[in-house]
Amino acid sequence: MDLREAAIAKIQHLPEPLLEEVSDFIDFVTMKHTLAAVPTPGTNLAARWSAWLHDLGTLDIQPSPPTTEYQHHLVEKYR
DSSP, X not given: OOHHHHXXXXXXXXXXXXXXXXXXXXXXXXXXXXXXXXXXXXXXXXXXXXXXXXXXXXXXXXXXXOOSHHHHHHHHHTO
């Protein structure tokens, strides 16, 4: 029996209230390891932001004209 099968066998014998706790712990461990994949400050974040901002600057965005009177008033209010 491998580790996965042994863990599943143990879980199958737990009473219902303890299953909630085990499920919460599994979620915690999963989240902990997912967050570990998030870049740390030493991973040249500045270069990644710079590249993102450069790409953002090359986008050709054409705002659509207001189609309702309400939209027209909003545009005029914030110009």
